[in-house]
Structures are given as C-alpha cells and as structure tokens.
Amino acid sequence: MALLKILLVASVLGIAVWIGVNLMFPGSPPELDPNEWWGEKDLRGKQDTSIRPFKIKFTDEMIKDLKSRLSNHRKPAPGLEGAAFTYGFNSGRLSWWTQYWSEKYPFSDREQFLNSVPQYVTNIQGLDVHFIRVKPKVSKEVTVVPLLLLHGWPGSVREFYEAIPLLTTQTEGYDFVFEVIVPSLPGYGFSQGAVRPGLGAAQIGVIMKNLMNRLGHKKFYIQGGDWGAIIADTMATLFQNEILGMHSNMLMVENTCSTLKRLIGAFIPSLIVDSHLADRMYPLTKYISYLLEEFGYLHLQATKPDTIGVALSDSPAGLAAYILEKFSSWTRMEHRLKEDGGLTFRFTANQLIDNLMMYWTSNSITTSMRLYAENMSNKNRALDIGRYSSSVPAWALQAKNELFYQPPHMIKSKYSNLLGVTVLDDGGHFIAFEMPKVFAEDVFKAVKAFREFHKTKTEL
Numbered sequence: 001m002a003l004l005k006i007l008l009v010a011s012v013l014g015i016a017v018w019i020g021v022n023l024m025f026p027g028s029p030p031e032l033d034p035n036e037w038w039g040e041k042d043l044r045g046k047q048d049t050s051i052r053p054f055k056i057k058f059t060d061e062m063i064k065d066l067k068s069r070l071s072n073h074r075k076p077a078p079g080l081e082g083a084a085f086t087y088g089f090n091s092g093r094l095s096w097w098t099q100y101w102s103e104k105y106p107f108s109d110r111e112q113f114l115n116s117v118p119q120y121v122t123n124i125q126g127l128d129v130h131f132i133r134v135k136p137k138v139s140k141e142v143t144v145v146p147l148l149l150l151h152g153w154p155g156s157v158r159e160f161y162e163a164i165p166l167l168t169t170q171t172e173g174y175d176f177v178f179e180v181i182v183p184s185l186p187g188y189g190f191s192q193g194a195v196r197p198g199l200g201a202a203q204i205g206v207i208m209k210n211l212m213n214r215l216g217h218k219k220f221y222i223q224g225g226d227w228g229a230i231i232a233d234t235m236a237t238l239f240q241n242e243i244l245g246m247h248s249n250m251l252m253v254e255n256t257c258s259t260l261k262r263l264i265g266a267f268i269p270s271l272i273v274d275s276h277l278a279d280r281m282y283p284l285t286k287y288i289s290y291l292l293e294e295f296g297y298l299h300l301q302a303t304k305p306d307t308i309g310v311a312l313s314d315s316p317a318g319l320a321a322y323i324l325e326k327f328s329s330w331t332r333m334e335h336r337l338k339e340d341g342g343l344t345f346r347f348t349a350n351q352l353i354d355n356l357m358m359y360w361t362s363n364s365i366t367t368s369m370r371l372y373a374e375n376m377s378n379k380n381r382a383l384d385i386g387r388y389s390s391s392v393p394a395w396a397l398q399a400k401n402e403l404f405y406q407p408p409h410m411i412k413s414k415y416s417n418l419l420g421v422t423v424l425d426d427g428g429h430f431i432a433f434e435m436p437k438v439f440a441e442d443v444f445k446a447v448k449a450f451r452e453f454h455k456t457k458t459e460l
Contacts, residue, residue, distance in 0.1 A: 029237050029388040032206050038186070038194040039126020047123040051214070054119040054130060054190065058111045062361060066316055070102035073317035085328050085336040089321035093340055097324065097349075098317050105353050114354060117164060121190070122214060124207050130190035131183035131211065132157055136168040143176040145244075145447065146217040148183075148208060149432075152226020153368055154323040156189050156358035157182045158351070159225075159433040166440035174444050176451065178221075183211060185227065185371070189358045193367030200371070200380035201227065205234040209242060218242065221447055225249040225431065227371060234385050236392040236415075243392045245450030247443050249431045251396040252404050254386035257413035273407045277423070280405035294329065297322075301372035309366025316360055323359070327352060330429035332401050346434045386414070393417040393453045395446035397439070399427030419449040 037044050076091040084090055117132050136144060147167065151159050160182050167178045186204055187193030208231065212220050221244050224232035229250035236246040265272030266284040273281050281287065300308055312319045328341035335342030343352065359365045374380060394415040398405060412418050422442050424431075432439040 027388070029385070030202075030383050032202060032238065034206055034210065035125060036203060036206065037126045038196070038199055038203075038207075039123075039192070040195055043126060047126060049123055049214070051120050051122045054121045056111060056114045056119070056190070056361070058107050058357070058361065063107050066360065067102045069316050070098045073098060073315060076321075084339050085325065085341040089325040089328075090339060090341060091321075094317060094321055097320050100349050101316070101320065101353050101356070105350065110350060110354055110357070114158070114161075114357075117161065122211070124210050124214070127186050127192040127194065127207070129183055129186065129192070129207065129211055130157075131181055132160075132164070133182075133215070134164055134168050134180045136170070136177045136179065138170050138177055141175075142170055144179050145176050145451075146181065146212065146215075146220040147178040147443070147447070148181050148212055148220055148222045150183070150208070150222065150224035150228025150231050151185065151188070152224070152228045152230075153188070153371065154326050154355075154359075155226060155430060155433070156355050157184050158355045158358055159430055162436035163432045163440050166436060167443060171441075171444055174448060176447070178443075178447075181212065181215060181217075183208065184358075185231075185368075187367030187370060188364055190362050190364075193364070193370065194374075197377070198374060198379060200375035200377065201230045202234045202238065202380065202383055202385060203374075204371075205231050205238060209235060209239055219244050221245045221247070221450065223247040223249075223443055226429065230375070236390045236394065237385050237388050240390055240392050244454065245393045245395070245447060247395045247397065247446040249397040249399065249439070250402060250404065250429075251394065251398075251411055251415075252406060253411050253414040255414060256387070258406065258410045261410055261413075272410075277405065277407070280400075297326075298372060301369040302376045303373065305369035305373050306366055309369060312365045313363055316356070319360060319365060320356055323356060324352060327355075327430065330401075330403065331434060332428055351433070389414050389416065391417055393419050393450045395419055395442075395449065396421045397424070397431065397442045397446075398422065399424045399429070399431050401426075401428035402431075403429055417453065419453060420446060 039047065076094060079091045080087060117134055119130065119132050121128050121130050123129070138144065149160050151157060164180055164182070167180050170177045184191040186199060186207060219242050222232045222235055223246070224230070225248070229248045229252070232246050232248055236243045261272050262281070265282060269278045269282045312322055324343060325341070327347065328335045328343050331345060332342060335345065359368065392415070394411070394417060396411060396418070398421060408418055408421050422445070424438070427435050427438065
C-alpha cells in the first residue's frame with residue numbers, strides 16, 4: 001500500500017512537472033513549407049500568378065436548374081407539433097424559403113450587389129484564390145493600413161459586405177483607414193479546393209500570408225471569426241514578425257493552462273470568471289450537453305464530409321435547411337424555440353440567400369466541409385498550434401451569444417499582449433454580418449491600440 005501511494009504521488013508530481021515544463025518552455029512554432037503545392041501536379045511551375053479581375057455570374061442555365069430543383073424538391077416529413085427548430089430546421093418553414101428563393105429572390109439585382117465590390121483571383125500554391133479588395137479614397141494625411149478579413153463556415157465573404165464601407169471610410173477620432181482584403185477560403189465560394197489531403201487551418205494561413213505578400217503587404221493586420229479566428233490564430237503564431245495585430249470575434253486559446261483553469265472553474269467558478277459572465281462557461285455539464293446536442297454536424301464533417309456533400313450539393317432545399325439552421329441557433333440559441341427560427345431577427349431573406357448562393361453557384365459545399373476533416377487529422381493535430389505563445393498584440397470581441405467564451409487571463413496564457421477585450425451584451429456568432437457597425441467600431445478601436453503599441457515599442 002505504501003509503495004502504491006509513493007507511485008501515485010510520483011505520478012502526480014511527474015505530470016505536474018511535465019505540465020510546468022510545457023508551459024514555461026513550449027519551444028518554437030513549427031515551420032511550414034511556404035510553397036506547398038495544393039493544385040494539380042502537372043500545373044506546378046505553370047500557374048498564372050497574375051492578379052485577375054473577377055465577377056460573380058448567375059448564369060441563366062444555373063438559375064433555371066436551381067429554380068427547377070427548388071420547385072420540385074420532395075416534401076420533407078412533417079415537423080413535430082411544437083418542435084420548432086429544436087429537431088433541426090423546422091420542415092414546416094422549408095417551403096417558405098424554397099418558394100422565396102425560387103420566385104422572389106431577385107437574381108439579377110443580387111448579382112449586381114455582390115459585384116459592387118472589386119474582386120479578383122490569383123493563383124497561390126496551385127489554387128485560384130478569390131478575394132475582395134477595397135482601397136479607400138482618402139487624403140494623403142490619412143494612413144491606409146492593410147486588413148485581412150477571414151470568414152468561416154457556413155459563412156462566406158458575404159458576411160462582410162455591410163462592414164466593408166464602414167472600414168474603408170475615415171472615422172472620427174482615427175488618423176487611419178483600412179485597405180480591406182477579404183478572401184474566400186480555399187474550397188469556399190469561388191476559391192479552389194485542394195486536390196489532395198492536408199490543407200488545414202495552418203496551411204491556409206500560409207496561403208493567406210502569401211496572398212497578402214503578393215498584394216504588396218509584408219506586414220498587416222488580421223481579423224477572423226469561426227474558421228477565420230482559428231486561421232488568424234495560426235498566423236499570429238507562425239508569422240509573429242509579419243502580423244501587426246489580431247482582432248478576433250472567437251478568440252479561443254487551447255493549451256494546458258486554459259484546460260486546467262476551465263476544470264478548476266467547474267468546481268469554483270468565481271476563481272476563473274466574473275460572476276456576471278459565469279453562465280457563458282458554467283456549469284460545465286451544461287457546456288458539455290450543449291456540445292453533444294449542437295455539434296453533431298462537426299463530427300460528421302470531420303469524418304465523412306463527402307457523404308453529406310452529395311446530398312447538399314444536389315438539393316438546394318437541403319443546403320438551405322442545413323446552413324440556415326446554423327444562422328438560427330448561432331445568432332441566438334433560444335431561436336430554436338421559434339417556429340421560424342428567428343432567421344429574420346437581424347438578417348433579411350436576401351442576405352441569407354446571398355450566402356447560400358456563394359455555396360450553390362460555386363458548388364463548394366463539399367470542399368468547404370473538408371476543412372473540418374483536414375484540420376482534425378492526426379497530421380494537423382500534431383502541429384499543436386495552441387501550445388505556442390505569441391507576442392502579436394491581440395484584441396477579443398466577445399458577443400453574448402458566441403459559441404465559446406474565455407476570460408482574459410485564459411487568453412493571456414498564449415497572447416501576452418492582449419491589449420483589450422470588448423464584452424457585448426448582444427450579438428451572436430456572425431457578428432460582422434449581424435451587427436456591422438458594432439463590429440467595425442471595435443476593429444478600429446483595436447487597431448488604434450495595436451498602432452500605439454508598436455509606436456511605444458519603437459520609441460523604447
């Protein structure tokens with residue numbers, strides 16, 4: 001028995017030492033191949049690296065086919081009485097959306113709207129990457145700084161259309177304005193997907209850095225939500241000399257320290273989080289139940305994206321139900337209890353269908369979902385990006401209904417230069433799309449702090 005106790009104590013001490021060493025000496029972040037090729041092998045060395053203008057096109061053939069599929073889709077099984085969106089998309093509301101999409105969505109007007117911002121394509125590491133680039137028109141006294149905006153799933157570049165004019169217009173109290181670059185992630189929208197496995201968030205970060213370099217920006221600011229937040233995190237870890245600052249509306253740190261703190265808070269929440277924010281993290285059983293109930297899609301897409309992709313790329317009704325259900329619950333979880341899912345609470349039908357069109361027109365739903373499988377592969381998990389610290393100045397925008405929450409001290413376990421946290425009593429996962437003014441104001445506020453941070457460092 002005494003020997004058993006000694007072994008137990010030794011094991012605990014060993015684990016504690018191992019954790020301490022990893023926290024104090026995490027080592028250097030991995031170096032990824034800046035030229036890793038994701039396109040067809042026989043095109044290597046032959047790609048067109050020019051920056052080419054791009055226009056979104058809703059062809060007559062595509063519209064005719066889409067309307068036919070929407071008008072003739074098989075009616076789903078009737079929804080259960082009073083179930084609303086708690087079983088997923090309320091099938092009783094599906095016909096409203098398919099009819100609106102087919103008969104009322106103004107294809108020509110929306111095509112014109114989506115082309116109202118300058119768009120381009122350039123080949124990076126074998127993939128044609130689509131991006132929006134808006135340069136502000138300001139006087140010479142105003143500094144123009146580059147800002148890379150990164151979207152996630154099931155969003156698209158469409159999330160930023162309302163915020164772009166706000167970010168590219170001079171704002172009172174700021175002596176700078178943004179040149180905005182908004183790429184479609186590889187495999188999303190009008191950016192090509194990889195032809196071989198392995199393109200996870202870290203590798204996309206390399207592509208995004210190469211894109212910005214090609215546009216003439218060796219150093220720049222980044223902003224991201226959802227997958228965009230994860231990619232921004234990898235970029236702020238791998239390219240600490242190039243990233244001038246990172247703003248994230250889903251800033252999450254996944255390391256040993258944050259995990260231990262979360263577990264401690266399960267027993268004594270007041271040690272970890274302010275009382276008025278405790279319900280965003282605890283009780284832990286509620287959080288785990290939430291993951292089990294709402295994240296089935298993640299497991300499916302991380303394991304069999306091509307299977308579900310067959311259904312979603314064949315049926316626009318299925319695509320609408322699958323994606324819009326996320327815009328319902330991820331805006332406000334209580335919207336699951338509404339018959340209409342609260343979808344038009346802050347979005348218009350045209351806005352939401354614009355986003356669907358990004359997937360349907362380009363037939364990119366399957367390639368977009370593959371990012372889950374790639375990022376959760378053994379190869380990419382082994383990179384363990386979360387364990388490495390970053391000196392890049394960071395800023396967190398935390399909406400009330402965001403999927404995850406961490407207090408500042410947890411974030412600082414990785415980002416020592418966390419310059420600010422904006423905690424909102426409103427807003428959800430798609431904050432740039434849902435509340436563009438609030439979003440843009442916070443980005444300006446964060447980048448002002450980043451610029452002052454670098455100025456102070458230079459003066460010292």
